[in-house]
Amino acid sequence: MSAPETTAAPGTITEPAIAVRVSSVDKVFETQGGRVHALEGIDLSVAAGEFVSLIGPSGCGKSTLMRLIADLDAPTSGSIAVFGKTPTRARLDQEYGIAFQQAGLLPWRTVAANVALPLELHGVGQAARRAKVDELLDMVGLAEFAERYPDQLSGGMQQRVAIARSLAEQPRLLLMDEPFGALDEMTREKMQADLVRIAGETGAAVVFVTHSIPEAVFLSDRVVVMSPRPGRIREIVPMRLAGAAAGPADGVGAVEGAATRAARTEGLREDRSFFEMVTAVREALHGAPVATGARGVETR
Numbered sequence: 001m002s003a004p005e006t007t008a009a010p011g012t013i014t015e016p017a018i019a020v021r022v023s024s025v026d027k028v029f030e031t032q033g034g035r036v037h038a039l040e041g042i043d044l045s046v047a048a049g050e051f052v053s054l055i056g057p058s059g060c061g062k063s064t065l066m067r068l069i070a071d072l073d074a075p076t077s078g079s080i081a082v083f084g085k086t087p088t089r090a091r092l093d094q095e096y097g098i099a100f101q102q103a104g105l106l107p108w109r110t111v112a113a114n115v116a117l118p119l120e121l122h123g124v125g126q127a128a129r130r131a132k133v134d135e136l137l138d139m140v141g142l143a144e145f146a147e148r149y150p151d152q153l154s155g156g157m158q159q160r161v162a163i164a165r166s167l168a169e170q171p172r173l174l175l176m177d178e179p180f181g182a183l184d185e186m187t188r189e190k191m192q193a194d195l196v197r198i199a200g201e202t203g204a205a206v207v208f209v210t211h212s213i214p215e216a217v218f219l220s221d222r223v224v225v226m227s228p229r230p231g232r233i234r235e236i237v238p239m240r241l242a243g244a245a246a247g248p249a250d251g252v253g254a255v256e257g258a259a260t261r262a263a264r265t266e267g268l269r270e271d272r273s274f275f276e277m278v279t280a281v282r283e284a285l286h287g288a289p290v291a292t293g294a295r296g297v298e299t300r
């Protein structure tokens with residue numbers, strides 16, 4: 001992990017606490033069939049250590065936004081900063097790990113060798129690599145499978161390998177685009193619990209794309225609800241779940257860590273507060289009237 005930027009202009013001193021800042025971003029694709037306005041006027045900040053999910057109808061630009069943050073594409077207008085750096089600088093500094101829907105493992109490498117790949121590419125020595133891989137596989141519960149090959153693992157196990165790999169360089173930010181989309185419900189719930197634990201242990205901020213409202217509610221500090229094309233942010237719903245310390249603020253920087261965060265236990269999924277949050281996100285998603293400025297709901 002690299003040191004915070006030292007070149008920050010006066011007045012940007014709080015920037016290192018912001019993992020991702022998306023400012024007035026538009027994205028237009030020029031295609032043979034015409035212009036596709038994928039994103040319009042996106043403003044979003046994710047605090048260091050915060051878990052934010054993006055949810056919205058198919059084609060609303062969730063993946064596009066992730067790709068812009070990950071420096072896989074550039075905005076048409078507006079700007080993006082990752083820990084106060086340009087996305088390109090942040091990528092070169094390995095500020096984030098990526099896990100997308102397809103685990104994307106190399107079939108000819110063992111589990112351990114897949115996890116080691118980013119470390120290898122960045123010249124980490126063999127002994128340090130080995131120690132880090134052992135630690136990561138332990139963390140995702142796959143220590144016994146280090147010498148297996150991806151096709152000898154279930155889909156859920158492959159996803160866990162991909163998550164371990166995304167954590168290899170201890171990124172302060174994880175970008176995850178529907179990483180559990182292909183999993184059965186039980187495996188998916190297990191993976192959600194694992195991810196919350198791992199993010200908590202490593203202190204990483206997470207930006208997570210999902211189509212599942214309960215998944216977003218279970219995982220997130222805030223759920224960003226997007227509207228259909230051109231993709232805009234319709235609402236940002238802070239999760240108020242049982243067990244969270246009283247009085248968490250709702251804005252960026254509000255997340256001070258686990259102290260203000262509800263414990264993501266299995267029991268939470270059956271708690272009244274969980275259903276209330278599912279309803280709040282569903283209403284936001286379907287555009288049912290939610291009073292402007294209603295307590296607990298940030299509207300845009």
Ligand SMILES: Nc1ncnc2c1ncn2[C@@H]1O[C@H](COP(=O)(O)OP(=O)(O)OP(=O)(O)O)[C@@H](O)[C@H]1O
Pocket residue numbers: 029030031036038056057058059060061062063064065229
């Ligand atoms: N490279 C591209 N060229 C042209 N159009 C694109 C490109 N990438 C995305 N789009 C268009 O931008 C819009 C947003 O796509 P995107 O994949 O970001 O949506 P999404 O919300 O992630 O969808 P889903 O939930 O189905 O994965 C869509 O209309 C899509 O067709």
